[in-house]
Amino acid sequence: MIITKNISKNFGPLQALSDVSFEINKGEIVGFLGLNGAGKTTLMRILTSFLPASSGTVLIDGDDVAKHSLVTRQKIGYLPETPPLYLNMTVKDYLKFAAEIKGIPAKKRQRQYDNVMAECQLEHMASKIIGTLSKGYKQRVGIAQAIIHEPKLLILDEPTSGLDPIQNRQVRNLIKNLKDQRTVIISTHILSEIEHIAQRVLMIKAGEIIIDESLNSLIRSHNLDEPHNKKSDDKSGKGCDERSSQNKKMNLEDIFILHHSNQKSDQKNNQASDNIDSTLVNHHG
Amino acid sequence: MDKAYFIAKKELMTYFKSPIAYITLVLSISIFNAFFFLIIDQNREVSLRDVFHVMEFMFLFLVPILTMRLFSEEKANGTMEFLMTAPVTNIAIVLGKYLGALVFFSILLSLTLIYFVIIELFGSPDRLTIVSGYIGVWLEGAFFIAVGMMTSSWTSNQIVAAMASYVILFLLYFLVNFTQYFSGAAENIIQYMSTLTHLEHFIIGVITAGDLAYYLSGIFICIIFTYLSIENRLFK
Numbered sequence: 001m002i003i004t005k006n007i008s009k010n011f012g013p014l015q016a017l018s019d020v021s022f023e024i025n026k027g028e029i030v031g032f033l034g035l036n037g038a039g040k041t042t043l044m045r046i047l048t049s050f051l052p053a054s055s056g057t058v059l060i061d062g063d064d065v066a067k068h069s070l071v072t073r074q075k076i077g078y079l080p081e082t083p084p085l086y087l088n089m090t091v092k093d094y095l096k097f098a099a100e101i102k103g104i105p106a107k108k109r110q111r112q113y114d115n116v117m118a119e120c121q122l123e124h125m126a127s128k129i130i131g132t133l134s135k136g137y138k139q140r141v142g143i144a145q146a147i148i149h150e151p152k153l154l155i156l157d158e159p160t161s162g163l164d165p166i167q168n169r170q171v172r173n174l175i176k177n178l179k180d181q182r183t184v185i186i187s188t189h190i191l192s193e194i195e196h197i198a199q200r201v202l203m204i205k206a207g208e209i210i211i212d213e214s215l216n217s218l219i220r221s222h223n224l225d226e227p228h229n230k231k232s233d234d235k236s237g238k239g240c241d242e243r244s245s246q247n248k249k250m251n252l253e254d255i256f257i258l259h260h261s262n263q264k265s266d267q268k269n270n271q272a273s274d275n276i277d278s279t280l281v282n283h284h285g
Numbered sequence: 286m287d288k289a290y291f292i293a294k295k296e297l298m299t300y301f302k303s304p305i306a307y308i309t310l311v312l313s314i315s316i317f318n319a320f321f322f323l324i325i326d327q328n329r330e331v332s333l334r335d336v337f338h339v340m341e342f343m344f345l346f347l348v349p350i351l352t353m354r355l356f357s358e359e360k361a362n363g364t365m366e367f368l369m370t371a372p373v374t375n376i377a378i379v380l381g382k383y384l385g386a387l388v389f390f391s392i393l394l395s396l397t398l399i400y401f402v403i404i405e406l407f408g409s410p411d412r413l414t415i416v417s418g419y420i421g422v423w424l425e426g427a428f429f430i431a432v433g434m435m436t437s438s439w440t441s442n443q444i445v446a447a448m449a450s451y452v453i454l455f456l457l458y459f460l461v462n463f464t465q466y467f468s469g470a471a472e473n474i475i476q477y478m479s480t481l482t483h484l485e486h487f488i489i490g491v492i493t494a495g496d497l498a499y500y501l502s503g504i505f506i507c508i509i510f511t512y513l514s515i516e517n518r519l520f521k
Contacts, residue, residue: 078366
């Protein structure tokens with residue numbers, strides 16, 4: 001479905017992405033993980049052809065996004081981090097406009113509109129002005145515009161960011177229902193979300209992919225990684241004892257923190273394990 | 286090009302869903318009505334010549350208010366990402382937005398056609414001169430809209446977009462006053478660049494290829510610059 005080869009992106013002197021290559025198969029649900037500024041959004045923008053790559057190629061279903069961007073855009077549904085909504089339009093007018101510019105034939109437009117309204121549970125909001133909706137509903141409208149043309153690939157950038165726990169669960173359930181039909185790329189800071197939704201994890205750090213692994217094997221490999229666990233047990237002190245007593249297995253959040261704490265440990269050689277442990281202590285404390 | 290039509294339709298709908306459209310319509314028509322009454326009352330002639338001059342001057346102020354949001358608002362709200370990741374060409378986006386603003390402007394101008402009807406009822410105006418005057422004002426408005434759209438594509442700040450339009454439009458409008466400081470080719474170029482010179486010909490009933498070329502090429506150049514501005518967004 002997606003093949004990226006040696007993607008790099010520079011913004012002036014700043015290198016946002018460096019030699020990023022990966023493949024995503026049809027039907028896969030992939031989570032992009034990384035700190036703020038790691039390059040997740042830039043990578044998503046390149047996949048959607050909103051930004052051109054400085055070098056490298058992206059193929060979606062065999063079509064190069066740089067050369068055949070209209071073809072590839074037709075296959076992609078994209079929800080940016082800030083839902084791209086016209087706040088003075090009604091939900092109905094906005095989604096009908098989305099259906100028109102996404103090239104849905106006139107005969108199919110009403111059916112597609114009805115489908116997404118039902119799928120995103122927006123029927124009772126059709127005549128509401130988007131600007132008056134709650135954040136959760138705005139997010140649903142954003143998802144509705146992304147799926148209205150039945151894209152093969154769905155790219156969601158922080159779809160639950162800033163939502164309260166109830167809205168978060170509603171949007172997560174909505175995404176869970178969507179994933180059965182298409183390839184999904186999701187970027188989020190809420191790592192438990194990835195654990196619930198994704199099958200595979202791409203961890204990005206400073207514009208480079210540091211982990212590209214299925215979620216199960218990632219967790220399994222880190223829990224089999226004796227030295228890490230031993231280090232934690234040996235030096236973590238009280239906090240880590242708590243962690244050990246509560247749950248000896250590392251979850252995705254622990255793995256994420258471990259890999260991002262290594263940066264510090266590279267810089268401060270002798271304090272490496274202390275850093276990791278204290279991060280874990282803070283997390284579990 | 287059906288995508289350009291959908292975008293134009295949405296733009297027009299956006300105008301009528303915002304108070305700016307109604308304020309602009311009411312304000313401009315009220316000012317035009319007042320001047321129409323004063324001019325007819327003082328001049329006692331069945332002509333819209335001076336009314337066209339008032340319209341031209343008023344559009345210098347009004348058009349940037351109509352166009353400032355075209356791209357700036359999309360950039361500020363993040364909806365530019367929605368448009369540019371949809372299967373729509375950049376030229377369709379630019380043309381759609383331009384057409385939406387132009388249709389709104391045409392509606393505004395068409396409301397002044399009542400003046401034509403009124404002077405028709407009370408005298409025998411030179412109809413062709415009035416038609417030519419309307420064509421001139423419409424072309425000038427179309428040119429102003431293209432300038433406003435171009436400046437709107439440069440920034441995400443609507444005020445900055447409007448200010449940039451004012452600078453360009455006022456420069457084009459008052460340029461003719463500087464011809465006295467130049468001679469020869471420079472004088473001719475400055476005279477040709479000024480919008481006043483060209484509209485004057487339409488108002489007296491003269492339509493020349495040169496005047497048409499001025500407006501059409503101005504519109505074309507601004508549309509191209511808008512397109513390039515959109516194409517080269519961020520750090521390409």
